[in-house]
Amino acid sequence: MSAPAPSADGRPDLPPETPDETAAEPPYKLDYPWDAPPQPGEPREVAPGVLWLRMPMPFALNHINLWLIADDDAQGPGWALVDTGTKTPEALAVWRGLIAPDGPLAATPQGARITRIFCTHMHPDHVGMAGWLTRKFQCRLWMTRLEYLTCRVLAADTGREAPEDGVRFYRQCGWPEEALDVYRARFGGFGKYVHPLPESFRRIADGESLRIGAHDWRVMVGRGHSPEHACLVSEALGVLISGDQVLPRISSNVSVFPTEPDADPLGDWIESLERFHRTLGDDLLVLPAHGEPFRGLHARLQRLMRGHHRGLQRLSRTLREGPRRAIDVFGALFARPIDGKGELLGMATGESLAHLNHLVQRGEVRAEPDAQGVRWYHWAG
Numbered sequence: 001m002s003a004p005a006p007s008a009d010g011r012p013d014l015p016p017e018t019p020d021e022t023a024a025e026p027p028y029k030l031d032y033p034w035d036a037p038p039q040p041g042e043p044r045e046v047a048p049g050v051l052w053l054r055m056p057m058p059f060a061l062n063h064i065n066l067w068l069i070a071d072d073d074a075q076g077p078g079w080a081l082v083d084t085g086t087k088t089p090e091a092l093a094v095w096r097g098l099i100a101p102d103g104p105l106a107a108t109p110q111g112a113r114i115t116r117i118f119c120t121h122m123h124p125d126h127v128g129m130a131g132w133l134t135r136k137f138q139c140r141l142w143m144t145r146l147e148y149l150t151c152r153v154l155a156a157d158t159g160r161e162a163p164e165d166g167v168r169f170y171r172q173c174g175w176p177e178e179a180l181d182v183y184r185a186r187f188g189g190f191g192k193y194v195h196p197l198p199e200s201f202r203r204i205a206d207g208e209s210l211r212i213g214a215h216d217w218r219v220m221v222g223r224g225h226s227p228e229h230a231c232l233v234s235e236a237l238g239v240l241i242s243g244d245q246v247l248p249r250i251s252s253n254v255s256v257f258p259t260e261p262d263a264d265p266l267g268d269w270i271e272s273l274e275r276f277h278r279t280l281g282d283d284l285l286v287l288p289a290h291g292e293p294f295r296g297l298h299a300r301l302q303r304l305m306r307g308h309h310r311g312l313q314r315l316s317r318t319l320r321e322g323p324r325r326a327i328d329v330f331g332a333l334f335a336r337p338i339d340g341k342g343e344l345l346g347m348a349t350g351e352s353l354a355h356l357n358h359l360v361q362r363g364e365v366r367a368e369p370d371a372q373g374v375r376w377y378h379w380a381g
Contacts, residue, residue: 028303030248030296033285037292041094043068043104046293047237047285049213051108055085055094057125064125064289067241068105070213071115078113079105080212082232082241083120083289084129086193091129099136118142118204120243121226122151124193126289131195141201144221146228148201151194158191169258172375173349174325179340204230222276224269225252233280240284240297245272248291251304255350256357264361266354270308277301308355315355319365319379326352326375 038044040063043051049070054063064085071080085091098105098112105112114137119127122143134141141148162184170183204210206221210232220231222245232241244252254269282298294300314332318324327345329352330338338348356377359365364381 028296028299030294030300032248032292032294034292037063037065041097041104043098043108046287047239049215050237050239050287051079052287052293053098056088056090057086058088058090061290065287065291067287069217070110072213073115075113075115077110078115079110080116080118081114081133082118083126083243084117084133086125087128087132087195088193092132095129095133113137114139116140116142116202118230118232119147120231120241120245120289121229122147122154123226123244124190126243127151127197128194131197134198141198142204143201144205144219144228144230145203147226147230148197148203150227152197155191155194155196157188160188162187163258166258168373169261170349172369172373173353174327174374175345175349176340179345183346206230220276220280222269222272224254224265224267224272233284235281238284239287240280241287243289246276246286246297246300246304247288248286248294248300250290251307253347253351254308254354255347256353257350261353262357264354264357266308266358267361269354270305273301273305277305312355312359316359316364316379316381319359319377323368323376323378325377326356329356329377 034044034046037054038052040054040056043053046052051068053066053068055066056062057064064083066085067082068079069082071078085095097103100106100112103112114133116139117130117133119130119141121127130141133139166187167180167184170180175183204219206219208219210217210219215234215236217232217234220233222229222231225244229243229245231243231245233239240246254265256263256265277298280297283295284297285293285295286297286300287293311333315329318329318332326349327340330348333352333355334348336344338344356365356367360367364379365377366380367375367377369375
């Protein structure tokens with residue numbers, strides 16, 4: 001069963017603005033080594049043998065950062081690619097220019113060949129062009145197992161009617177019929193932005209050490225934003241490729257979906273942030289999927305964790321005032337208004353449920369359905 005398409009662009013990971021960046025937060029400053037990002041199709045070196053590509057996206061979040069790592073295999077030198085961009089005509093045009101015989105990659109010592117493709121996770125902006133590129137270069141896709149399989153499942157929903165389980169899920173959250181009609185109409189849009197994945201892949205796992213070119217890279221898996229999100233760390237280069245696990249200016253969406261209505265992704269997310277803070281050095285250059293490369297990893301992780309803890313505190317205060325449905329707690333969690341019929345409704349509902357389920361897991365809240373089956377959350381702490 002597909003996750004809902006929360007916006008017309010089909011992206012499941014564009015978050016609503018949260019109080020993560022409000023004035024109530026103590027001031028802090030990240031170090032951005034570059035004044036401006038590269039133009040699409042113009043690679044920029046950010047560490048020895050690591051290039052920064054910026055790929056356009058036709059959404060509110062209008063770009064994704066991709067990373068090329070100098071590599072070699074039995075066929076000679078080339079580039080290992082981390083993330084691929086969304087399947088759009090614009091992205092395809094940029095890729096064709098990059099790999100053309102007279103394009104910018106051909107002028108590099110590694111040439112224009114892609115040796116293998118790493119996808120941090122299964123959202124369309126990260127995996128959308130992977131199928132096209134793996135077939136173009138006859139190379140292998142490297143992903144964690146849950147991300148690969150989940151992507152295949154969601155893409156298989158293309159063209160299906162919305163399942164009754166999904167409709168029931170959002171009705172329990174308090175959605176009006178008009179919003180449910182939008183969900184039905186937009187269900188199965190995930191595959192629109194994803195080329196069909198290759199039929200096989202190379203699994204990567206948490207803690208695994210991978211040799212890419214001249215350096216070892218360690219896989220670090222984070223959970224909550226997606227099932228098994230892979231980051232890559234090179235201590236020798238002092239680099240963390242963080243995907244959506246650590247972003248400099250926005251907090252990644254952490255949501256509950258109809259496929260697992262009782263899940264606690266926020267618990268997974270906070271545990272992952274704590275583990276990254278505990279095990280990674282603060283001097284790493286962080287290469288995120290959105291925004292600009294930065295230093296200040298520990299400060300950013302602390303800010304992300306504090307933002308969610310403050311959200312839980314505000315939510316607890318709201319529930320002490322009386323029972324609420326999932327759609328009634330948006331004001332406690334989001335800085336922007338959420339239109340009950342608008343594009344952010346699906347993401348806001350999923351993230352609200354993530355916070356509510358976390359409080360249920362802690363025994364502070366209980367959920368009780370009313371006569372119509374709508375769930376009301378009661379303070380029990």
